[in-house]
Amino acid sequence: MVTTRYGPPDVLQLREIATPVPAEDEVLIKLYASSVNPLDSYMVGGPFFFLPTIGRLLKPKHKIAGADIAGQVQSVGKDVKQFQVGDEVFGGSFGRKGLGGFAEYVCASQDGLARKPANLSFEDAAAVPVAGITALQGLRDHGGIQRGQKVLIDGASGGVGTFAVQIAKSFGAEVTAVCSPRNVNTARSIGADHVIDYTLEDFTQSGLHYDLILGANAHHSIFDYRRALRPGGVFVMVGGSLLRIFQAVLLDPLLSRVGSKKMRFFIAKMNTKDLVFLKDLLESRTIAPVIDRRYPLSEVAAALRYLQQGHAQGKVVITVEHSHNT
Numbered sequence: 001m002v003t004t005r006y007g008p009p010d011v012l013q014l015r016e017i018a019t020p021v022p023a024e025d026e027v028l029i030k031l032y033a034s035s036v037n038p039l040d041s042y043m044v045g046g047p048f049f050f051l052p053t054i055g056r057l058l059k060p061k062h063k064i065a066g067a068d069i070a071g072q073v074q075s076v077g078k079d080v081k082q083f084q085v086g087d088e089v090f091g092g093s094f095g096r097k098g099l100g101g102f103a104e105y106v107c108a109s110q111d112g113l114a115r116k117p118a119n120l121s122f123e124d125a126a127a128v129p130v131a132g133i134t135a136l137q138g139l140r141d142h143g144g145i146q147r148g149q150k151v152l153i154d155g156a157s158g159g160v161g162t163f164a165v166q167i168a169k170s171f172g173a174e175v176t177a178v179c180s181p182r183n184v185n186t187a188r189s190i191g192a193d194h195v196i197d198y199t200l201e202d203f204t205q206s207g208l209h210y211d212l213i214l215g216a217n218a219h220h221s222i223f224d225y226r227r228a229l230r231p232g233g234v235f236v237m238v239g240g241s242l243l244r245i246f247q248a249v250l251l252d253p254l255l256s257r258v259g260s261k262k263m264r265f266f267i268a269k270m271n272t273k274d275l276v277f278l279k280d281l282l283e284s285r286t287i288a289p290v291i292d293r294r295y296p297l298s299e300v301a302a303a304l305r306y307l308q309q310g311h312a313q314g315k316v317v318i319t320v321e322h323s324h325n326t
Contacts, residue, residue, distance in 0.1 A: 001102040001300045003060045006046025009301035009308075012102075020100070020107045024077040027110060029089060031071040033126035034101035034318040036303045037159065038239065040065040044304065066101025066300075066318070069093045069108060070116060070126035080110045082272070088116040090125040092133075092270035102300050104322050114275035117282040120289075127289035127315035131159035132278045134268040135167050135214070138236045142264045143212045147172030152203065152210045152228070155217025156192065157183035159315045160238055164214050165190050166287040176210070178203055183313055186290065204228045214238065217310075226261055234262040290314030296321065 001012045022028045043065040046058060070090040073083050083089060091113035093101045100106040116125045138160075139145045151168045155161045156177030168175045169191040177192035180199065187195045196203050204224035213225055215237040225235040281287045292313040295303040297320050307316050 001065070001297065002063050003044050003065060004063075006044070006058055006060055009041075009044060009304040012044065012301045012304075014298050017103075019105050022075060022077045022080075022107045024079040025110055026077045026107045027073050027080055027083050027089070027113065028075045029069060029071040029093075029106050029108060030074050030322070031069055031101065031104060031106055031320045032122035033070045033320060034066045034297075035068040035126045035130075035159075036300070036307050036316045036318065037067055037130045038307070039067050039130065040102075041304055041308055062100075064100040064103055064106075066103070066106075067092050067094070068126050068129045069101040069106055070122040071106075071320075074105070076110075082110050083113065083115075088122075089113045090116045090122075090129060091272075091275050092129050094270055102297065102318065104297075104320060111272055112270040112275075114272050114279055117279045119283055119285070123294065123317050123319055124289050124291065127159070127291055127317055128163075128278060128282065129270065129275065130268065131315060132163045132167075132287075132289075133270055133274050134160050134238050135164035135216070136274055136278065137268050138214050138238045138266070139164060139168055139171065139212070142266050143214060143234050143236045145171045145173055145212055149173045149211035150176070150209075150230075151212045151214070152176040152178065153192075154178045154203075154213065154215045154219070154225075155239060156187050156195075157313055158217055158239070159312070161216035162186070162190055162290040162314045163287065164216055165192050167281070168214075170281060170286050173212070176203070180311075186313055190288075190290065209233070212236070222263060226263065229261045232260045234264065237263075237265045238268075291317055293317070294319055 002015045073087045093106045093108045094112045151173040153164045157179040175192050176194040177187035178196045181197045184195050209230040211233050213235045217239050218237050294317045303316050
C-alpha cells in the first residue's frame with residue numbers, strides 16, 4: 001500500500017513493486033500480518049497533517065507505512081547472526097528505508113525483531129510490537145513501576161492501554177483502568193482491579209491519588225494529571241492530541257523540577273531485548289493481545305480511518321494474503 005502523496009488514508013494505493021533486498025544487518029521477511037498505529041496515520045498524513053495545504057506540496061519520504069510486522073524470514077544480510085531463513089519473527093519494520101509493514105515483503109533491522117511467540121498466530125503477534133513496547137517502556141523504564149503501587153491507565157481500552165493494564169498487573173501493581181462505558185467489561189476481563197467509566201466520573205477530581213499514571217490517551221491537561229498523583233508519583237504520557245503532546249514536551253521538564261511529582265513524555269524504542277520480554281509474557285499467557293477488527297491489506301485505508309475515530313477496542317490488525325508465490 002503505497003503513500004502516493006501526503007493526506008488522508010484514501011491517498012494509499014495498492015501497487016505492485018519490486019521485492020526489497022536486505023542490507024547487511026537486515027532480514028527480508030515474508031509478511032503474514034501487520035497492524036495499524038497512530039504512527040502510521042502520521043506517516044500517511046505527513047509532517048504537516050494539521051496544515052493539509054502545505055502538506056500536499058511535499059513528497060512522502062517513506063512510501064510504505066506500517067510499523068508492526070509478523071512473518072517468516074526469507075533471506076538475511078551477511079552481518080545477521082540472530083536469525084536464519086525460515087524463522088518466524090515479529091517486531092518493528094524499522095530499516096534503512098523507514099517502515100514498510102503494509103506490504104507482502106519488508107526488510108527490517110535484526111535489532112528490532114524477535115522470534116514469534118509459539119502460542120500466537122501471525123495476526124495476534126503483529127498486534128504486539130509498537131503497543132506492547134510502548135506500554136512496557138512507559139511503565140517500567142519511565143514510570144519505575146513497583147509491586148504494590150497504585151497505577152492508573154488512562155485510555156485503557158486502546159492498543160497501548162490494553163497491554164498497559166496487563167503488564168502493570170504482571171509487575172504486581174493495583175491497577176485502575178479508565179475507559180468508555182462500552183469497554184468497561186473488557187478492562188475487567190484483562191485484569192483491572194478498578195474500572196472508571198469516564199462519562200460518569202472524572203478521576204482527576206475524585207480526590208484519589210496514584211503512584212503512577214500512564215496516559216495512553218491523554219485527554220486531560222498535564223496539571224490535572226499532576227493533581228491526581230501522590231507525592232513522589234510519576235505521570236507518563238504516551239498518547240494524546242497534538243496539543244497535549246506539545247504541552248507535555250514544553251512543560252514536563254519544568255514541572256518535574258518543582259516538587260516531588262514527575263512528568264514524562266517519551267517515544268518508544270523498538271529492540272530485541274524488550275520484544276523477548278514480551279514474548280515470555282505472551283507464551284506464559286500472562287498477557288494477551290486484544291484485537292478489535294481485522295482488515296485485508298487492500299483495506300489499510302479503512303483500517304486507518306477506523307483507528308482515527310478513536311473507538312478501537314484494542315488493536316486493529318492487517319492480514320496479508322500473498323498474490324503470488326515468489
